[in-house]
Amino acid sequence: MFAFRQLLAKVRDVMAGEGDGPSRLARIVVVIAAELDAQVCSIYVRRAGEVLELFATEGLKREAVHVTRLRFGEGLIGKVAATGRPMALADAQKHPSFVYRPETGEEIYHSFLGVPILGYARVIGVLAVQSVDRRTYREDEVEALQTVAMVLGQVVLGGDLVNRQELAPAEDIATMPRRLEGLGLNDGIGIGIAVHHRPWQTIRRFVGDDPQVEHGRLQSAVAEMRVSLDDLVGAAGADAHDDYRDVLESYRMIAADAGWLRRIGDAIDTGLTAEAAVQKTTNEIRARLRQASDPYLSERVHDFEDLASRLLQHLLGGPAAGTMPAPDQGIVLVARNIGPTELLNYQGSREGSREDNRQGIRQGNRLCGLILEEGSMTAHAIIVARALDVPVIGHVRDALARIDPGDPVIVDADRAQVFVHPRDDISAAFIAGQAARMQRQAAYAKARDLPAVTRDGVRIGVHMNAGLLVDLEHLEAYGADGVGLYRTEIPFLVRSEMPVRDVQEQLYRRVMEQVGDKPVIFRTLDVGGDKVLSSWQHGDEENPAMGWRAIRVGLDRPALLRHQLSAMIRAAAGRDLAVMFPMLAHVEEFNAARRLLDKEWRAEAERGGTLPRSVRVGAMVEVPSLLFQLPALLSVADFVSVGTNDLLQFLFACDRGSPQMSERYDPLCPIVLNVLADLVEKCSAASVPITVCGEMSVRPVDAMALIGIGFRALSVPPRGIGPIKMMIRNLNLAGVEDYVRTLRTSNELSVRASLAAFARDHGVII
Ligand code: PEP
Ligand code: MG
Numbered sequence: 001m002f003a004f005r006q007l008l009a010k011v012r013d014v015m016a017g018e019g020d021g022p023s024r025l026a027r028i029v030v031v032i033a034a035e036l037d038a039q040v041c042s043i044y045v046r047r048a049g050e051v052l053e054l055f056a057t058e059g060l061k062r063e064a065v066h067v068t069r070l071r072f073g074e075g076l077i078g079k080v081a082a083t084g085r086p087m088a089l090a091d092a093q094k095h096p097s098f099v100y101r102p103e104t105g106e107e108i109y110h111s112f113l114g115v116p117i118l119g120y121a122r123v124i125g126v127l128a129v130q131s132v133d134r135r136t137y138r139e140d141e142v143e144a145l146q147t148v149a150m151v152l153g154q155v156v157l158g159g160d161l162v163n164r165q166e167l168a169p170a171e172d173i174a175t176m177p178r179r180l181e182g183l184g185l186n187d188g189i190g191i192g193i194a195v196h197h198r199p200w201q202t203i204r205r206f207v208g209d210d211p212q213v214e215h216g217r218l219q220s221a222v223a224e225m226r227v228s229l230d231d232l233v234g235a236a237g238a239d240a241h242d243d244y245r246d247v248l249e250s251y252r253m254i255a256a257d258a259g260w261l262r263r264i265g266d267a268i269d270t271g272l273t274a275e276a277a278v279q280k281t282t283n284e285i286r287a288r289l290r291q292a293s294d295p296y297l298s299e300r301v302h303d304f305e306d307l308a309s310r311l312l313q314h315l316l317g318g319p320a321a322g323t324m325p326a327p328d329q330g331i332v333l334v335a336r337n338i339g340p341t342e343l344l345n346y347q348g349s350r351e352g353s354r355e356d357n358r359q360g361i362r363q364g365n366r367l368c369g370l371i372l373e374e375g376s377m378t379a380h381a382i383i384v385a386r387a388l389d390v391p392v393i394g395h396v397r398d399a400l401a402r403i404d405p406g407d408p409v410i411v412d413a414d415r416a417q418v419f420v421h422p423r424d425d426i427s428a429a430f431i432a433g434q435a436a437r438m439q440r441q442a443a444y445a446k447a448r449d450l451p452a453v454t455r456d457g458v459r460i461g462v463h464m465n466a467g468l469l470v471d472l473e474h475l476e477a478y479g480a481d482g483v484g485l486y487r488t489e490i491p492f493l494v495r496s497e498m499p500v501r502d503v504q505e506q507l508y509r510r511v512m513e514q515v516g517d518k519p520v521i522f523r524t525l526d527v528g529g530d531k532v533l534s535s536w537q538h539g540d541e542e543n544p545a546m547g548w549r550a551i552r553v554g555l556d557r558p559a560l561l562r563h564q565l566s567a568m569i570r571a572a573a574g575r576d577l578a579v580m581f582p583m584l585a586h587v588e589e590f591n592a593a594r595r596l597l598d599k600e601w602r603a604e605a606e607r608g609g610t611l612p613r614s615v616r617v618g619a620m621v622e623v624p625s626l627l628f629q630l631p632a633l634l635s636v637a638d639f640v641s642v643g644t645n646d647l648l649q650f651l652f653a654c655d656r657g658s659p660q661m662s663e664r665y666d667p668l669c670p671i672v673l674n675v676l677a678d679l680v681e682k683c684s685a686a687s688v689p690i691t692v693c694g695e696m697s698v699r700p701v702d703a704m705a706l707i708g709i710g711f712r713a714l715s716v717p718p719r720g721i722g723p724i725k726m727m728i729r730n731l732n733l734a735g736v737e738d739y740v741r742t743l744r745t746s747n748e749l750s751v752r753a754s755l756a757a758f759a760r761d762h763g764v765i766i
Contacts, residue, residue, distance in 0.1 A: 004144050005271040007035040008207040011151055015206075021161045025056035025152075032129065032148060033058040036141060040109055040130035043117075044070070044077050045156055052081055052126060055161065059130065060104040068101050072123075075099035080114040081123045085287060086146060088113045088137040092130070106130065113137045115145045118283055119153045122336070127152060147272065147280055151206050177423045180396050180403075182371070184416040185382050187719060188391030189437075190369030191430060192330030194407040194420075195346070196400060197338055203316075206276040211268050218264060218274040221314035226255055228310070232341060244387040244470065246491075247340050254307055260285075275315045282308040302381065306339020330368035332409040334399050337374045340384040343367070369411030371418055373399045387470045393418060444722025448479035452725045454707075454733040461713030462724055463519075465693060467491075469507075472514045474718035479725065482519035484715020485580075485641065485693040486511060488564065489527045501563045508571035521578040521618065521641070521715075522568055524561060524593070526550040545649065545656070550583035555592055566600040573610035580618035580641055585625045587632045594636070620693075621679065622646035630679070634686035641715070642679065644694025648672065666750035667696040673709055673744050673751075680710035691715055700727040700766040701755050707733065708740030723765075730764045 010031045014024055025043050033041035040059030044052040050072040054065050073082040079097050080087050092098050092112035100107065109130035117125035127149045155161070208214040233248045254260065260281070267277035282304060289301040333346055346367045367390050375382060375394025385392045391413035403409060403420050410419040410430050419426055452462045463484030466472055468491070475483065491507055492499060499507070511520060528549030541547035554561035568579060581593045594617055605611060619626070619633055622643035626633060634640075644667060649656040651672070652665045676692075683690040691713040697703045698720035704727055706714060716724060739758050743751045759766045 003035070004140065005207070007032070007144060007148065008271050010035065011148055012205075012207040015151065015155070021155050022055070024155055025161075028148075028152065028155075029056045029058040032127075032145075036129050036145070038113075038129035038131045040106070040128075042128050042130075043125060043152065044081075044128070045117075045125040045161055046081070046123065047162060052077055054104075055125075057104075059109075060106055064101070064104040068104055070099070070101075075101075076112055076114055077126045077128060080116055080126045080128070084116050084118075084123050086113070086115040086142050088142055090134045090136045108132055111135045111137070113142060113145060115142065115149045117149045117152050117156060119157045124153060124156050125149075143270075146283070147206075147270075147276070150276065150280055150283065154203060177419065177421045177426070178402070180399065180418040180420065182393040182396035182399075182416050182418065183375075184392075184413045185372075185375055185394045186370075186385050186390065186392040186413060188369075188389065188411075188413050189430060189434060190330065190332060190391045190411040190413075191427070191434075192332040192368045192409060192411075194334050194371075194403045194405055194409045195331045196405045197333050197335035197342065197346075203273075203275050203279060203312075205273045207271055208268060208273040208276075211271070214268045214272070214274045214277070215265060217315060218261075218268065218277070221274065221311055222255070222261060224314045225307075225310050226252070228314075229255055229341070232344065244384055247383060251303065251307060251341060254303060260304075275312055278308050278311050278315065302337050302339045305337075306342050309339070310341060330366055332369040332371060332411055333367060334371045334403050334409075335373070336400060337372055338370070338381045340381045343370070343381050343384050343388075343390075369393075369409065369413070371396050371399050371403065371409070371411060373397065383468065386468065441722070444478065444726065447722065447725050447729065448477070450479075450725070450729065452481075452728040454728055454731045456733050458712070458733045460707060460711075460728050461691070462721055462728070463691065463693075463713065463715035464721060465715050465717050466511075469510060469514065471718060472511065474721070475515060475518065478718055478721040480518075480718075480721050481713075482521075483511075483515055484521055484691055484713070486520055486522045487526065488522055489525050492525065492527065498560075501567045504564060504567035505570045508568050512571060512575060519576065519578060521580055523580050523582055523620070524551070524554055524564055526582040528553045545646075551581045551589055551593055552583065554581075555589060558596060561593065562596050562600055565597045566604065569597075569600055569604050569612060569615075570609060572612035572615075575612055576614045576616070577612035578616045578618065578639075580620050580639070582620045582643065583622050583646065584619050585623040587626070587629045587636065590619050590633065590636060622650070624650050627675065627679065630682045631686075634683060634688045637688060640679070640683055640688055640690045642676065642690065642692045642694060644672075644692055644696040647694065648696070651675065666752055667702055668705055668750050668752040668755060670744050670746050670748065670751060673705060673740065676706070676711075677709040677744065684710065689713070697724070700724055701752065701759060703727060704731060704736060704759060704764060704766065705740055705751075705755055707731070708736040709744075710737075726765050727759075732762065735762060736764075 114128035464480035467487035693715040
């Protein structure tokens, strides 16, 4: 067995010795080849355009250095880089991915072991050894090479091999104004100076002199980290929302996870320093979680990275955060991804109020925007960002390479675009836009306590959609009539385990307490499809939006639905309970779900619990088939809520999440108006109340059309409440009803322009 500690010690000597990056690489390959008893050791470094270039070799022909280049995915080296995983082969030449490069002279070598070199959690190179004999590499050898690759990551990032800007497209390097696109993950507009989030500290000492000392350092760092997390949770407690505190609580649990800490301890026993052991373990966990087919699990990789980076801060001292701009400037954070507690680090003094953040007055060194190369709606950091009202744009390709620290940046998350070095006229427009926005906010705030009544005296219910406790704060702030859609899956998605009935009960009770006397409609779980819970596995589906989701899951897993319904019944003790079922395609599904609710109701009565004062059970109309069963549905449902997001995607066979399709069909198409008008008429004839809770009603002109065809209640995201109340208070109902009736006979794709002109002509503010 080779001496791992000896290898590490030799690598350490090279690192500590004289010389620049290239000469260190040249010496390290000699050491590795000798210690691993291999004839070849080579280092490939990532260059622009996802290319790997041979930078140093022992054993291959020297002429190949800086000549041999492979694309990511090409050959065995490219495969290691593309997958980010080690690859060990007894006979490399037999592998289908093997490509022969004559300049290297590698035809005589058979066995191959390649591992990725990582930097900032990204593959920045590949380290490989080869031997003439057909040997099988042992796991400890693979691990050893991975550890050495981790050390090499520091040399490659050291800066004198390749520079970061090489990876950026040429036109992006200068301070030219440019516009980048992404995916809006939290609305709003922020203006500030770019700061790069670099979660990883530079580790200088990899090899520990005494494992006991390293164990001791680890233990004290873990203890310090726990105290600081406790402080964070404590601080959050006073002014934060429960869902945001939940995220931090789940961190404390990961931090206490013995398995994670034991693995770090094991790595120390192999001869690493505590910090190197943390990094190595995190690299392994990252590689494993990234492979997970479950998106929830793969998302959790950032939680581990966040904690590991905190632990490193305690081990190495000093914050991992990048340098801050001048204190009176707002920060726009740019990161590949970020964990929630890391995000809080940038929140700084927190002296700015949430209101300031929302309105974009961002003085002082406060976080006013977040740009991510990755990111998803269910990521914990995004939930925290929502709680802090920080606009977020995710999926901005190569953001770290295309935005430099210190660049002035505008984050327009409403339109999912970023302006870097914005032209003066663009900056001026955004600053003016922010001022106008603040004026509008002030006008909405004034109208907050006024009812949404049309000029001719008809009261329209304006309710709010919510999914987190943090959203409920807007209920009073914007003066909504109640919660027309509470999406119960969101609290499920942010937890690593399925919340048990008691936890759900507490959550729903908190929701009811927070909304007070106002009504709230709970929608049962709409998971499945792309919203996957970690708590169960299900196979890949070709069309997840039309797959095993929502009520289909609830009816196939009745225990799940029954627990949820029972939690709602208990939480609503003595109050009014309203529940609705999503994605119904047949009235029989409604009946089956209702039977489960009745069963739980009876069970609660038998248990002697306090029952809700009343119960109303509603059906969401989201699947067109249900439109053909209205008589049966309206004879059993207490109310109907139209989920236009899904209904329109199925009506037009048009994926609601596809950016290419987002402008293709307009909800203000006469087809949609006719379908909805027919539905409203039938509901009204059957005396069944109906609302719209899809995003369609958030735009005032769409809401005006919906009111024109007969809707008397809408439920919209919080930001839509003010504008919609304003529109309603200027509207003459009789006039719009007549006008919409004429539009319904049109064959146009969209009647939006006509409706907008009508609004302008009649003084309706849209
Ligand atoms: C809808 O489909 O319109 C709806 C409200 O449900 P969700 O957006 O949660 O699918
Ligand atoms: Mg839906």
